[in-house]
Each structure stands twice: as C-alpha cells, then as structure tokens.
C-alpha cells in the first residue's frame with residue numbers, strides 16, 4: 001500500500017504522519033512539496049497538521065492555493081483516498097474539497113488534550129476498521145477546530161451520513177456544530193479530521209485507537225471495504 005504526504009511551509013506534524021504511515025503500511029510514504037504539480041500513483045494522500053504559512057489570513061487559506069493542492073484535487077476527483085488532519089482538514093475545506101469551515105474555538109484558546117470520539121459512520125473508506133458507534137480516544141491540538149456549515153449543507157452531510165466522527169461524552173473541545181470532529185466528501189474518498197490519529201497508533205503513545213483510520217484507508221482492515 002503506497003501513500004504520499006504533502007509538505008508545506010509551517011507544517012509540524014508531517015514527521016509524525018510519515019512515521020505512522022511507515023509503521024502501519026510497512027513502507028515509507030513519498031513526500032511531495034508545495035510547488036510540485038504532480039503526485040505519483042499512491043493509494044492514499046495525506047495532508048498533515050501544523051501551521052501552514054503561519055496560519056495567516058485563515059488557517060489553510062494560503063496552502064489551499066498552492067500548486068500541490070491542484071494535484072491533490074485532481075487525484076481526489078479520480079477517486080484516490082485523501083486524508084486531511086487538523087491543518088490538513090482546514091486546507092481541504094479552504095480548497096473546496098470538503099464543505100464547511102473551521103472557525104476559531106469558542107474558548108478563543110488553543111486546546112491540546114485528549115478527547116473521546118464516536119464513530120458516527122463505520123461504513124466509510126476511512127472508518128471500516130471500527131464498529132458503528134464505537135468510542136475511541138484521540139488527541140487534539142488546535143485553535144481553529146470549530147466546524148461550521150450553513151443549515152442546508154449541514155442537513156445534507158448529516159442526512160447522507162458524511163459525518164464520520166463526533167466528539168463524545170461532553171469532550172467537544174472547540175464548539176463544533178453537532179459535535180462534528182470529521183467529515184467525508186460526498187463521494188466518500190476524502191476525509192477531514194480535526195483530531196490527530198497519528199499520535200495514538202502504538203502502545204508507546206499510550207494507546208492504538210488511531211490505527212483504525214489508517215488501516216481502513218489503506219485497505220488493511222479485516223472487514224474493510226477499501227480494495
């Protein structure tokens with residue numbers, strides 16, 4: 001299973017993501033830089049977290065206009081799996097690959113803690129290693145994680161099962177509407193997620209609850225849907 005990690009100035013979670021993908025898939029991902037215009041044939045493209053371009057304008061707004069994101073959009077259109085984590089989720093929303101926006105946390109503070117997530121839809125390409133309704137642990141670290149969508153968009157993503165993960169057990173750290181922590185695109189091959197599953201994939205991290213997202217996306221889940 002081959003993967004690619006998108007690198008942009010100001011990201012700081014790329015090494016964690018590369019380590020997680022290497023560990024879970026058994027081979028190191030290729031990396032592509034912001035000015036690259038092509039991405040090799042891979043099964044999964046990941047836009048990792050951090051502070052691309054210093055979070056200027058809005059988180060992800062400048063990164064979304066970089067040449068590499070045009071290449072990501074082309075691959076997504078062809079059905080390649082694309083995962084955006086935290087700043088990556090913000091970039092995918094700014095690039096129009098996912099609906100809605102990530103606004104400032106209602107606390108107006110940066111939050112760095114562990115939350116509980118409920119698997120809201122276990123039949124997506126990114127969640128099939130989990131069971132429906134399963135509660136998992138996952139760390140978060142952001143100041144703009146407050147997911148928002150207008151009422152019409154929200155009704156559509158809720159009605160069509162595009163909410164993949166919700167904050168559970170009162171742990172919503174940012175005020176996100178309907179406790180939304182992660183959504184998939186209408187076609188199901190793009191996932192945006194505020195929490196950081198790459199930081200909970202081995203016992204040394206204190207748990208392995210985050211592995212399921214990578215195992216699902218890479219087709220390594222025993223009851224996986226992905227080819």
Ligand SMILES: NC(=O)CC[C@H](N)C(=O)O
Nearest residue numbers: 049050086087142143144
């Ligand atoms: N960890 C991250 O990716 C942080 C994302 C973004 N810079 C924020 O603080 O909201």
